[in-house]
Amino acid sequence: MQSDTKLTQAPNVIFKNKIYQMFTILGSTKKYEVFIPVDYYAKLQKENIQVKYKQNNKVIKKTLSLTIVDGKYKKNEIISVPNGKVVLSKKNKIRSKKEYDIVYKKVYSVINRKDYIKKSNFRMPLQAKITSAFGNARVYNGKTKSYHSGSDFRAKTGTKIYASNDGRVALVMNRFYLGNVIYIDHGRGAYSYYCHLNSFNVKENQLIRKGDLIAFSGATGRITGPHLHYAVRLYNTTVDPLQFGSLYNRIIKEYY
Incomplete structure (x- = not known):
């Protein structure tokens, strides 16, 4: 994630009711990354991710989408x-x-x-x-x-x-x-x-x-x-x- 302006705190990501903390890239206050795990048994479908952060003392929420695809693992x-x-x-x-x-x-x-x-x-x-x-x-x-x-x-x-x-x-x-x-x-x-x-x-x-x-x-x-x-x-x-x-x-x- 990259913000156009400096953030006062690291953003959080909410996926399937779990909160994941983002980490700064190179100590930047504008660039952040996070790894979000997807369960092996998750349904193959589109899911929403909510990004929540504070900018200029205002809480901002944005919703993104992702598609969970088949890992094509060996069956037996x-x-x-x-x-x-x-x-x-x-x-x-x-x-x-x-x-x-x-x-x-x-x-x-x-x-x-x-x-x-x-x-x-x-x-x-x-x-x-x-x-x-x-x-x-x-x-x-x-x-x-x-x-x-x-x-x-x-x-x-x-x-x-x-x-x-x-x-x-x-x-x-x-x-x-x-x-x-x-x-x-x-x-x-x-x-x-x-x-x-x-x-x-x-x-x-x-x-x-x-x-x-x-x-x-x-x-x-x-x-x-x-x-x-x-x-x-x-x-x-x-x-x-x-x-x-x-x-x-x-x-x-x-x-x-």
Whole structure:
């Protein structure tokens, strides 16, 4: 967004009843940007976005429109795992629920508007072949259970994993499905996370820089073999991590 005159405060964007804060470009009081996530299950239709800002002590609202289009994701990715990883026992259901509650409290519900990354572009957590893309519908043992919420990289156990950008380590834990996982808070409502790890090289609340060695890949959690599952959540919505990184880097290149 670009304003013709200086704004007294950063604009907000309202989309589907959620408020997203815009950030200045190069410290300007006239140029702002924001990334708005669209849910995987969103209807393919036109939607309105409201931009709200204050100019000369007057609140101004403008309505824009966008069209949500089909991501054209692969429909059936066949995966075979032990049945206990698909049909959970009572014990594992309780465990999975407790783990989710911890992550929700420390990550999913925490929208940190601090800007850790500033002008730093995103990098890959490792250089390797992608074996499964974001958005694929996953069929576990003959049952469609979910869509793939990240990108899988081929990585034998012990492969070095690097932080995709600057941030703060929000959570380090072991989860039933994701195995050993690290969540990094990049600010601006964005988190990246790294799953199925063999071991960690960081601690919670540690400030890190892009390219820091954070972990070693492994085969923990619900897996068919060792690999890295890399994912991004933006304002508590799972988005394509590679698309997000590419779009953010384009903004950096164009304006910074």
